Amino acid sequence: MSARLLLRAARLYDPALGLDRVADLLAEDGHVAAIGRGLPAGGAEVVEGGGLWALPGFIDLHVHLREPGETHKEDMTTGALAAARGGFTAVVAMANTRPPVDSPAAVADALARARQARALGGARVWPTAALTRGLMGETPTDAAALRAAGAVALSDDGRPVRSAAVLFAALKGARQAGLCVLDHAEDPDLCADGVAHDGPVGRSLGLPPRPAAAEAAQAARDVALAAAAGARLHLQHVSTAAAVEVVREARRRGLPVTAEATPHHLLLTEEAVAAFGAAARVNPPLREEGDRQAVWQGLVDGVIDAVATDHAPHAPEEKAAPFASAPPGISGLDSAVALLFAEVRAGRLPLAAFVDRFAYGPARVLGRPPERIAEGAPLALTLLDPEAPWEVDPDRFASRGRSTPFRGRRLTGRPAGILLPKEEGACP
Ligand SMILES: [Zn+2]
Incomplete structure (x- = not known):
């Protein structure tokens, strides 16, 4: 992820803030810089958010x-x-x-x-x-x-x-x-x-x-x-x-x-x-x-x-x-x-x-503040594709552990990645 990132046209949902709208989200230097419609990319890395939900x-x-x-x-x-x-x-x-x-x-x-x-x-x-x-x-x-x-x-x-x-x-x-x-x-x-x-x-x-x-x-x-x-x-x-x-x-x-x-x-x-x-x-x-x-x-x-x-x-x-x-x-x-x-x-x-x-x-x-989808907040988003069909197939897990009693479950909706700043120490 470059220092600037534009998530385009995702459903931004942060219920504690009363936020629920389809909009663009621009992140700069590890923080949410702007939320709005039709934000210019201006050299930012673009993530197409169409159909995706962005959550804290x-x-x-x-x-x-x-x-x-x-x-x-x-x-x-x-x-x-x-x-x-x-x-x-x-x-x-x-x-x-x-x-x-x-x-x-x-x-x-x-x-x-x-x-x-x-x-x-x-x-x-x-x-x-x-x-x-x-x-x-x-x-x-x-x-x-x-x-x-x-x-x-x-x-x-x-x-x-x-x-x-x-x-x-x-x-x-x-x-x-x-x-x-x-x-x-x-x-x-x-x-x-x-x-x-x-x-x-x-x-x-x-x-x-x-x-x-x-x-x-x-x-x-x-x-x-x-x-x-x-x-x-x-x-x-x-x-x-x-x-x-x-x-x-x-x-x-x-x-x-x-x-x-x-x-x-x-x-x-x-x-x-x-x-x-x-x-x-x-x-x-x-x-x-x-x-x-x-x-x-x-x-x-x-x-x-x-x-x-x-x-x-x-x-x-x-x-x-x-x-x-x-x-x-x-x-x-x-x-x-x-x-x-x-x-x-x-x-x-x-x-x-x-x-x-x-x-x-x-x-x-x-005892820490929750992640927020708001201008000025640190960038930490979970992306969800609510319509994607998905089967729990441990052979395709990223984890080395492959044992699960959910093997074979067919689901609709799945995570679609996370957005975090590129450079960040692991210490909260
Ligand atoms: Zn335990």
């Missing part, structure tokens, strides 16, 4: 990019390119790489890799840092130093903190540093070595159970600790009706508690385990229809602030293992926006709510 840049709060340590699954560049292809202008990378991101030096290293990925056309990658040293759940990390190094949040995602005392101390540190804690709330003792929801399908397949109560119990504990610590808590990949109620109650009390849901928990149940095997193995597991409906209702109501993919790529040979020994995780970046937009088309999610849960909500969780 989407942010994915939850991705695993596997670099350093497991680049056979994904690396920062393939992940950032999959994000861009999937319509995300920024993704929040979890800290459970090998080694984990638990020091200022590791954050700096992640930011350097992110800048390289960005220079190759990928989305911005914003790193989180571990909440406890080595993700071991024993010693809180230095939240202030991690924030100073560029971490956007703290998370031990994948390794729920077992000790309430350790979590309480870590939450206090996060509050003092002004960082949100992104919380994978599943009680590790209740989960034990469970791999599937404790429901009819999991039982019929004889899979070790991972009970729904493990999520709600841990979520309630963590909300209580966050409230006492005065910290901002964000519950990741909420999957049960009971956990949605925990969030709803916390919000009713005015606590700074937010939550996300994944496309798979919003759209699938444990039936997918019977149909797709290990491609449907995730933590927390796919639940029953009543849970799915409750999570969906939370998304529509706004109790769930964000759709996040929990993009967790693995190598094909790893996911080819039997269900109980295959690693948990779905490759989600390529398909998430198209999957949820299909729900907008079907009338189950208002368009303004769709934009909120993908753009404004994630920004709120991170």
